[in-house]
Amino acid sequence: MPEFFATAPFEMEGVVAQELRDLGFQNVRPQSGKVAFDATFEQAFFVNLWSRTADRVLLHVGSFPAKTFDELFQGVQALPWETYLPRDAVFPVSGKCAKSTLMSVPDCQAITKKAVSERLKSHYGLAWMPETGARFAIDVHLHGDIAVLTIDTSGAGLAKRGYRTYNGDAPLRETLAAALLRLSFWYPDMPLCDPMCGTGTIAIEAAMIAADRAPGLNRSFDMEAWRLADDHSLAALRQQAQDRFLRDLKTEIFASDIDAKAVALTKKHVKLAGMDWKIQIRKSPFDQLSGLPDRGCFVANPPYGVRLMDRRQIETLYAQMGRWYRDYPFWSLTVFTACRDFERLFGARAQKKRRIFNGKLECGAYAYRGARREKPTET
Numbered sequence: 092m093p094e095f096f097a098t099a100p101f102e103m104e105g106v107v108a109q110e111l112r113d114l115g116f117q118n119v120r121p122q123s124g125k126v127a128f129d130a131t132f133e134q135a136f137f138v139n140l141w142s143r144t145a146d147r148v149l150l151h152v153g154s155f156p157a158k159t160f161d162e163l164f165q166g167v168q169a170l171p172w173e174t175y176l177p178r179d180a181v182f183p184v185s186g187k188c189a190k191s192t193l194m195s196v197p198d199c200q201a202i203t204k205k206a207v208s209e210r211l212k213s214h215y216g217l218a219w220m221p222e223t224g225a226r227f228a229i230d231v232h233l234h235g236d237i238a239v240l241t242i243d244t245s246g247a248g249l250a251k252r253g254y255r256t257y258n259g260d261a262p263l264r265e266t267l268a269a270a271l272l273r274l275s276f277w278y279p280d281m282p283l284c285d286p287m288c289g290t291g292t293i294a295i296e297a298a299m300i301a302a303d304r305a306p307g308l309n310r311s312f313d314m315e316a317w318r319l320a321d322d323h324s325l326a327a328l329r330q331q332a333q334d335r336f337l338r339d340l341k342t343e344i345f346a347s348d349i350d351a352k353a354v355a356l357t358k359k360h361v362k363l364a365g366m367d368w369k370i371q372i373r374k375s376p377f378d379q380l381s382g383l384p385d386r387g388c389f390v391a392n393p394p395y396g397v398r399l400m401d402r403r404q405i406e407t408l409y410a411q412m413g414r415w416y417r418d419y420p421f422w423s424l425t426v427f428t429a430c431r432d433f434e435r436l437f438g439a440r441a442q443k444k445r446r447i448f449n450g451k452l453e454c455g456a457y458a459y460r461g462a463r464r465e466k467p468t469e470t
């Protein structure tokens with residue numbers, strides 16, 4: 092069975108690995124920046140359709156040691172590219188080099204392209220590769236003198252669910268928002284509120300989880316054009332995802348922001364995501380919210396002080412958040428921020444903490460559990 096990699100931001104490999112286990116994969120192997128798993132092409136399509144936290148799904152074609160361009164050329168040419176690429180495949184090559192003897196990314200890309208072409212030309216008896224068919228985006232990654240060759244099954248990154256048009260000031264990637272929800276104390280039938288919703292990502296991801304809506308339902312993936320998986324099986328998986336989408340969602344989901352532009356953007360994105368009848372959106376400062384249920388979970392991504400506010404404003408805002416949160420004893424809270432002394436400013440230690448990279452920026456998720464509500468005793 093082929094090996095695939097579900098790629099993940101640094102420090103998020105564990106979250107992606109757990110999601111893969113929840114999707115039914117047994118032998119998942121977290122590595123730096125990715126999680127390896129064995130799957131059929133139909134199962135890889137299922138991961139593309141359903142993974143909320145992985146960045147991409149890559150097919151692992153092969154790995155080998157390469158300290159010279161010659162070794163790279165020989166190693167790439169020895170891999171069975173014709174198993175995957177048809178005679179008309181379009182195959183752009185991207186590359187990365189880190190801690191390796193070969194450090195020129197453009198040279199590694201050019202050599203890989205040439206070696207794949209030579210292999211395919213000789214296999215298909217062609218003088219040149221026409222490159223008029225489906226896209227197979229190859230990546231050559233050199234790390235510690237090992238070359239890892241993959242083909243991207245996803246196409247656009249999986250964060251692109253197709254609902255965000257304009258990105259606002261500091262939006263959270265969709266995959267990161269979904270990961271935050273997994274790291275929080277929220278579960279899908281519990282009320283959820285993002286009191287600083289920005290472009291609406293957290294609320295939309297929560298609504299999609301609660302409604303069992305596949306994140307990839309409204310988009311396509313490169314591998315769908317490959318003819319390596321059975322078309323009927325892929326159509327059946329899409330249909331099954333349509334059937335699972337619960338259109339009478341009971342979970343209450345709230346999104347609010349102090350900024351009118353953010354509220355307008357959230358409304359637009361919620362509509363594009365097809366979730367407009369599931370999320371209640373308001374313009375309000377977080378500490379003046381009213382009418383929330385008596386229990387639930389807040390998940391918030393306040394300004395960090397890096398771009399949107401200065402340090403003094405951040406100190407005031409986080410202290411204000413701490414006082415406000417104490418008024419909601421039965422609500423849990425998860426905050427995602429790059430502010431290193433968040434807990435001190437907020438005034439309480441988190442029960443769960445997790446370091447997460449948002450691009451290159453080191454951030455943290457701080458989770459606080461609300462008190463449990465006792466069931467009323469029968470008399």
Ligand SMILES: C[S@@+](CC[C@H](N)C(=O)[O-])C[C@H]1O[C@@H](n2cnc3c(N)ncnc32)[C@H](O)[C@@H]1O
Nearest residue numbers: 262263287288289290292349350376377392394
């Ligand atoms: C980092 S952005 C949130 C981005 C959001 N997670 C997304 O994916 O687009 C922070 C948001 O907090 C909002 N905000 C700042 N102070 C606030 C306050 N006192 N009450 C409510 N919202 C506030 C800002 O208007 C901004 O939209």
